[in-house]
């Protein structure tokens with residue numbers, strides 16, 4: 169059976185082919201049942217080879233999100249104090265006029281750089297997602313909000329080592345003989361990859377999970393290796409040490425297709441199993457077994473999670489991991505190599521989306537992890553930020569150092585505009601709140617960072633209330649600010665979709681937009697998963713064409729993150745980076761910061777919730793029921809010494825802030841480590857903070873990636889439950 173868009177009609181019920189909008193590697197093709205312009209339900213498209221007819225626990229009842237009575241459906245102006253959530257309905261004309269007047273005044277008084285856009289991937293759609301506001305803010309001359317929220321450290325490392333290559337087709341994992349899921353809880357975060365792993369296991373593959381926490385994925389593995397957070401770089405270098413010492417390498421592959429092997433050999437001499445064991449908490453013999461099994465079972469694949477980068481040395485960790493498959497020649501066959509992101513293969517016209525040519529001569533860039541610091545004037549910005557425009561993001565819950573963000577948002581002299589679907593913890597601080605459509609009310613086209621299909625989202629229903637898509641929002645803002653002299657800002661969604669894709673790319677051979685709309689998806693023109701081994705004979709997308717153990721980018725200092733900074737790379741700092749992979753220990757651990765660890769001895773990790781998508785769905789009944797209230801997992805040893813028991817209410821704190829959670833004592837987590845899933849809203853939390861109140865906005869070593877897993881905290885029981893959060 170092949171499903172065609174809109175062609176199936178049962179009585180009045182139509183089926184529309186859409187696409188899940190979320191920042192998730194699976195980018196599912198969705199079938200939407202619609203009756204009389206109302207969404208009845210959604211399901212996974214059975215024809216899509218990656219979706220295979222299934223949606224995840226977050227999105228399975230997406231109709232409830234669309235039709236929710238909690239939706240923001242009209243523009244509103246704040247009438248209560250900031251954060252009170254008290255608003256009054258206004259018209260679109262009033263809202264736009266107020267925004268235009270305020271911004272024009274700020275531009276006159278302080279210059280356009282006093283305006284800061286803050287956005288991310290609330291929707292990942294190519295026209296409504298990452299870059300939708302960039303041309304507008306470029307032309308305005310606003311401060312550029314650099315978005316290194318996710319994968320920028322890993323991406324920098326991958327590009328340095330193997331280049332911007334899709335590298336491994338996730339579907340080719342069926343051919344893998346040895347699968348390492350490294351800092352990756354795929355049953356929650358990349359669940360459509362699982363059937364391919366299951367098939368490989370049926371064919372005899374071994375599944376290894378490396379994670380400080382026995383996740384639902386780790387429970388299913390053949391071998392779960394608990395590791396101290398942030399020490400994976402040491403393990404990767406330790407594996408190299410054994411591969412080289414025991415001559416388990418593919419010398420022919422190394423000779424032909426790699427750069428810097430002799431220097432790497434010297435570099436890894438220090439990482440003997442005993443030293444690595446001390447750093448990682450893994451027994452030396454297990455490190456040896458892992459290295460031998462990895463080398464002995466080709467093709468072997470490493471699937472890394474984004475979580476791997478969130479430590480002081482996250483970038484160099486990924487550098488080391490990306491070197492491994494070239495040492496063993498794992499690249500030679502389909503199903504071998506390292507799988508990070510497949511984004512690079514998608515023929516998206518990023519330049520046309522970002523329009524860096526509209527930037528003023530010397531723009532100012534602010535990394536958005538520093539929002540709190542910027543707003544409370546810790547960065548001495550000149551001009552200071554006088555207006556914030558937040559869309560596609562919920563920084564109060566997903567940004568680091570929450571207390572500073574909230575303090576900043578409370579500033580009476582800050583004019584905050586938020587475009588949202590729901591009254592999030594961030595939206596509550598808006599001066600003007602604008603209603604945003606959901607994916608089913610808008611048209612879009614999707615790339616994927618976890619498979620090799622372009623996916624199309626046909627609009628299923630009319631926008632609810634006065635909600636508008638982000639593309640329409642920026643058309644209206646452009647009009648208000650007088651940018652309608654440029655036809656670029658007046659383009660329809662259809663035109664935007666046409667121009668956003670490089671249709672003449674060989675990746676889209678024989679594909680046209682109409683077919684894509686009808687079918688809902690198309691595989692990129694890449695050999696099938698049984699044949700795709702792009703680096704079987706080198707062909708790495710680096711300057712040398714080789715896998716660069718010794719990085720030429722590090723030698724030149726030319727690190728570029730244009731996708732994350734609106735196309736601007738004029739002021740990239742020339743970081744000094746060691747060209748060879750090496751181990752940078754975490755910043756905040758009892759081993760590396762003894763003074764801090766005296767006060768705060770436990771390392772806190774805040775992984776993804778199974779039923780939330782970052783903070784999205786944190787307000788939805790079904791997902792909340794399944795997630796329960798904010799909880800924290802602690803090892804029995806750590807609990808015992810603090811007289812903490814399961815179900816007790818506890819306060820988790822450090823110098824930055826605190827939050828309240830209920831405890832589960834379990835051996836699923838390593839001693840010295842606490843696990844508190846992220847995504848819970850302030851509103852649902854007891855006390856005044858979420859996990860983010862203790863996280864830090866410091867960067868990792870590459871790509872200005874976050875380090876919110878590199879933090880120390882202490883935990884104590886709270887009997888009253890009334891204690892104020894710091």
Ligand SMILES: Nc1nc2c(c(=O)[nH]1)N[C@H]1C(S)=C(S)[C@@H](COP(=O)(O)OP(=O)(O)OC[C@H]3O[C@@H](n4cnc5c(=O)[nH]c(N)nc54)[C@H](O)[C@@H]3O)O[C@H]1N2
Nearest residue numbers: 351352353357378397398473474475775776778780781782
């Ligand atoms: N259900 C669900 N799915 C999601 C999301 C969501 O919020 N919810 N978010 C989406 C997004 S934006 C992203 S970026 C991806 C992220 O996907 P993942 O990277 O898989 O997500 P995390 O849960 O953050 O981390 C995965 C695992 O890494 C472990 N970990 C943490 N630190 C370390 C470490 O130092 N070393 C090792 N070896 N393991 C470590 C954690 O214990 C966790 O089990 O998921 C996407 N999918």
Ligand SMILES: Nc1nc2c(c(=O)[nH]1)N[C@H]1C(S)=C(S)[C@@H](COP(=O)(O)OP(=O)(O)OC[C@H]3O[C@@H](n4cnc5c(=O)[nH]c(N)nc54)[C@H](O)[C@@H]3O)O[C@H]1N2
Nearest residue numbers: 288289290291318560561562566587604774782783784846
């Ligand atoms: N402690 C901790 N912090 C983290 C993480 C973690 O694992 N732990 N993960 C990090 C990672 S990997 C990521 S990617 C970031 C994610 O951070 P965010 O991108 O802020 O993620 P969300 O919480 O999903 O917020 C997206 C918001 O956009 C809104 N939205 C959805 N669609 C639209 C739309 O079409 N228009 C508009 N205007 N709004 C829309 C949603 O309602 C939602 O409130 O968080 C990071 N922060």
Ligand code: SF4
Nearest residue numbers: 188192195196224227
């Ligand atoms: S969140 Fe991910 S797994 Fe769930 S439906 Fe969307 S794309 Fe699929």
Ligand SMILES: [Mo]
Nearest residue numbers: 191317318474
């Ligand atoms: Mo992410």
